[in-house]
Amino acid sequence: MLGVLIRHCCSLLPVKQQTKSIFDFKSSPFDLSQFPIRPNLRRARFEFGMAPKGSITHVIFDMDGLLLDTEKFYTEVQEIILARYNKTFDWSLKAKMMGKKAIEAARVFVEETGISDSLSAEDFLVEREEMLRTMFPTSELMPGASRLIRHLHAKGVPICLATGSHRRHFELKTQRHGELFSLMHHVVLGDDPEVKQGKPSPDIFLAAAKRFEGSPIDPRNILVFEDAPSGVNAAKNAGMYVVMVPDPRLDSSFHETADQILGSLLDFNPTDWGLPPFEDKQS
Ligand SMILES: O=P(O)(O)OC[C@@H](O)CO
Ligand SMILES: [Mg+2]
Numbered sequence: 001m002l003g004v005l006i007r008h009c010c011s012l013l014p015v016k017q018q019t020k021s022i023f024d025f026k027s028s029p030f031d032l033s034q035f036p037i038r039p040n041l042r043r044a045r046f047e048f049g050m051a052p053k054g055s056i057t058h059v060i061f062d063m064d065g066l067l068l069d070t071e072k073f074y075t076e077v078q079e080i081i082l083a084r085y086n087k088t089f090d091w092s093l094k095a096k097m098m099g100k101k102a103i104e105a106a107r108v109f110v111e112e113t114g115i116s117d118s119l120s121a122e123d124f125l126v127e128r129e130e131m132l133r134t135m136f137p138t139s140e141l142m143p144g145a146s147r148l149i150r151h152l153h154a155k156g157v158p159i160c161l162a163t164g165s166h167r168r169h170f171e172l173k174t175q176r177h178g179e180l181f182s183l184m185h186h187v188v189l190g191d192d193p194e195v196k197q198g199k200p201s202p203d204i205f206l207a208a209a210k211r212f213e214g215s216p217i218d219p220r221n222i223l224v225f226e227d228a229p230s231g232v233n234a235a236k237n238a239g240m241y242v243v244m245v246p247d248p249r250l251d252s253s254f255h256e257t258a259d260q261i262l263g264s265l266l267d268f269n270p271t272d273w274g275l276p277p278f279e280d281k282q283s
Helices: 002-012 015-027 039-047 071-083 091-097 102-112 121-138 145-154 167-174 203-210 229-237
Strands: 058-061 159-162 222-226 241-244
Touching (some): 203 222
Parallel strands (some): 058 159, 222 241
16 A cells, blocks of 8 residues: 555656655665656656766676576476476566576466476476586577677676576586686675575675675666566666666566666667777677
8 A cells, every 4th residue: 555655656746856766765665666667757767867877887787588598498498397287388477487586486487387286396496407407508698798798897897797596507507608707796696695585676786786896886876787577676676777688578568667678788888878888880
């Protein structure tokens, strides 16, 4: 009820204050994902010069589905398991699972598909582990991932990784990309003791921000790159800006909360956010 009342009061505020009030809530106990930023408000941030021109000083990258093409492995394994129950896996369920910590995503999977009486979340994780362990070492980079990481690192922009993946999966997925991921100032993983709750809780992004040199960093100086609705909401709940690079099969209704939507990291223009421009002329 209180959330509805606040949302109603917000809608009465002029756009400028609305944006401010949403960021003022960043330290509130409210889950900001209840306050989807309306398109006109997001546009307002760009139209009234409220976009963070020159104010982005640090970047946090999500990993699965954003830097690495790994979400397809989860989908494939989940389809195989569901087929045994004559059920199909679809993107509306995928949208609820992606980006979350393993056990949280597993609970969504068994409950939403109605198989929790035959397969517990824990047993689902055990069953999918064997299949994922053979797939993860073949993980490829998403288009534009290497170029953007190397560019920001070369320009001295502090960058780090914040992924729901646990350490054992992180190591399997990145084993062919060790040199690139070594450019990250630090890595926060899903099984980090400081990450009490997975995305959309802000925990992982707040922990990642804290580990940059010179912290605390104002979250409004931090740009997050994400592919998942849970990750986008986690970034907004942390008071940060977020660029979403969604899978084209994800329903566009999940695009509303992000500050910018891109088809690929190749489409990212650093100067949109006050970051150093690319030197190459990427086709
Ligand atoms: O946070 P990311 O890197 O997307 O990892 C999530 C992973 O658990 C798969 O959805
Ligand atoms: Mg992701």
